[in-house]
Amino acid sequence: MRRTIELSVLSFILAFMIGIVAAACRVSPVPPLRWASATYIELVRNTPLLVLMFLMVFGLPSAGFTFSFYASAIIVLSVYTGTFVAETVRSGVNSVAKGQGEAARAVGLTFPQTLRLVVLPQALRTVVGPLGGIFIALLKNSGLAVVINVPELTAAANEVGTNTARFIPAFLGASVAYLMLTVPSGFFVTWLEHKVAIKR
């Protein structure tokens, strides 16, 4: 269970960073950046997470990079989740009133500055809710790390079940554990949403 939390939190932080960068590229006026990030987002978003995991484990060594299972899991999870973060942040950016951008230009801020100081803070506050949802989904997706041998909660449930042949209690136990993670997270996110909500 600890592994699950570790995996999820680390991946989320990474995904968050990747997502923001990708979102920034997506709306940037620089065409190659826009194209690159759009391709990345569409490619990764539309492939199942399992496929990505296997690609990572079977594919990358062939390309010359080898990582431990644990690191691979984190990388895949964050790359995958990063796409959703990017999409969400992008919608957040789009929802920030145009006047803000115009005002920033009028004051003389450059594009990166505008993003950093004006747009993103507002966009991020709007987007806290969906981001929380993404985190919770990540918690659940981390269960897939079992297919690349990371000792994670789902794997433990499987093991216990196979060893004792009492599957249903084992899975119920795991379910409860997951619920203990996801439900409070849900409450926390709603609370956070209210705290940072932009008063209109």
Add this chain to the structure above:
Amino acid sequence: MTASFLGDELGPRGRRMTRIVSAISAVLLAAFLFVLLTRLGDKGQLDEAKWRPFTQWLVIKFFLEGLRFTIQLALVSMVGAMVIGTVMALARLARTRLVRWVATAYVEFFRGIPLVLLIFFCALGLPAYGVRLSLFWYVALGLIVYNSSVLGEIFRAGILSLDRGQTEAAYSLGMGYWQTMGLVVIPQAARRMIPAIVSQLVTLLKDTSLGSAIAFEELLRRAQINGEFFQNRLQSLVVASLIYIVVNFALSRLARRLEVRQRRKYKAGAIVVPGGGMDLAVLGAQADAAGGGGAI
């Protein structure tokens, strides 16, 4: 895309900056791709031998059948989930507190656990209690149960997003609860929910790949089998992912187009599905989501 970003046309200095950064990033990107491809080539991944199996009809058929199973799985699960989801949504909005409570418990429980776990549970736990089904149905069952809670929430959001005035008008005309629901509320709510449903279908398609974990022969599993047989794992996976990407991308486009058309035709926003592809997980707060916002 127009030349104005974040609100304003870029001046001469802005344009120059843009050109410089474009050039630099283009070069970097090209370099990155080049390095990637040469490394793959070095390790023999671009060998013809590894890619040739895909020109054989048998192999292509193998993959396509996998795709067929995947789509079958998705459609069956979708229909099942929609039926149960509707029941759940209505139950959550019921007037009897007990019914509401049971439905809420169901929804929250199945949304909070990973789908993988659910599928393993079906495949390993059910036989222990004497329920034996084909692999297809294990996965389908898991998918149906899970998605019924997600769809239930979407439906509920859809129903709640409808203008109160509609129900009030219906009641004032003397319609009963079920009449109002059937003739007024649900038809309108259904229209709004279509993009979200299609979006969920995309997620559903991706989740069918979990069937591979219990050796159900859908697309991913077949890619794995193929890979081991021909010793071209990477290539098989790449082919499989391309198939997934094409199918899902098309579906997403469809969803987006439906949403735009909807907004224009009915002047009603669609239900926002946050995270577009990962499901709604914020408890209850989505119930009031209606219209506007970015189409994700």
